[in-house]
Amino acid sequence: MEVIIPLLEERLLDHLPEAVARSLRRMAPKALEAVEEIRLRAGRPVEIVTRTGGGLLTPDGRLQENPAGAVSASIEDVRRTFAVFARHSVYALEEELRRGYVTLSGGVRVGLAGEAVLDGGRVSHLKAISGLNIRLPRAVHGAAEPLLPYVWDGQRVHSTLVIAPPRAGKTTLLRDLVRLLSDGVPRFRVPGHRVAVIDERSEIAAAEGGVPTFDVGARTDVLDGCPKEEGIVIAVRALGPQIVAVDEIGGEEEIRALRLALTAGVALLATAHGDDVRALAERPSFRPLIEARLFARHVVLTRAGGSVTIEGVYDASLRRLAGTGRATLDEVGRR
């Protein structure tokens, strides 16, 4: 189920600079459906990233390589758009300005570019915002079905780590996996499970007022905006989940919390940035997790030919499991 056009029309277009919104409205519905990112850079052409590539936006809604004649965003456009996203209360986004992104309602994530303010040698926050990367979330029902035979062995859910580079569909896959395991899938004889989603960036469930706007399953509890390390502990203690799901792990404290959940007998679904499982295993923060074989499944995604692809599924010892196909999320989503 694609949600991009309603999301754009209902929540975003009115907030974008007039010229950009006008051009996007002129795009063909099919092209608009494929939009993944809208990038506004002060004084430069507006870039649109789609599933198949993208280009620079022209006034008549086409995408081109050549910057000449493309729609540009002024510094005022960028700042005004950011002010709207911040609901004219930039001061209330201190944590977001430190992390470098803002999550809007509907799970839209806006990456920020600007001038870093340092405090004691570390980034305190960003100021003078000059670029916005507006990233639209996707809900592709059925995207995670090819994984079910690996994640569910007929008795229990295996803890699974999804590894992929940015924009490869990690969150999409995790969201659908959560939904499937929460609702249960009679076709695969998977029963429903209690799932706790620690949604630090409000991207998995895109909760509004604590209520998920994406379908994350009937038995799913969401801790929205909660730091992962604390959220995992709270969920394990308070929500009694059978599965805990977190997106984009990487910090040492997060990994310590993951170990706690894994040793508490809860299955984990997590994602991490990386190109392949062996490179990930070399990273100091992940090495103990991999060496302790805490994740029984490692799923590697690639972005081959513009579509999201499951490159391989590996077991706890990083052995590639037989029979892994190259099912693309797009193909599955269309089924």
Add this chain to the structure above:
Amino acid sequence: MNGVLAMVLWAMSTWVGFSVSMRYQARPAAIRRLRGALHWMETEIVYGQTELEGIFRHLEAREEGPLAQLFDELASALAAGSRDFAPLYGAALRRWLPKARLGREEQSVLLSLGEVLGKTDRQHQIKHLRLAESALLEIETRAREEEAKYARLSRTFGFLFGLALFILLL
């Protein structure tokens, strides 16, 4: 007939004197309320990180009369998802000012604040709000001095000027 006219002019002159006196009295009180509102705004920004819309809604409930209307208008503009807040703030302020018994100096402080309100991080917002508060405090002090000097004088002058007219016309 002359007697009636003289009485009316006396009454009018006295009324004008009292009106001028009330303006002198009302201005420091209005500035003080504004300072209170800005101080509250600062507290909400520092400790609550409350969004502007929420702050204006609270202020609307806390205040009364035209000031409450101003905050209601600002909160509604933000709730409507306005793309550019500063011009809306300026327009709402200009509509409100004639009802507000404020002088030019404090109007200018409020209009300048609208240019930066909500646009920067917490530290900058605090700086701008404190700057506005201290400017208003200075203006209030001067307004109180003017009140002490001229409020009673206006009343007396209005009464006596009317009396003089009354005597002349009789």
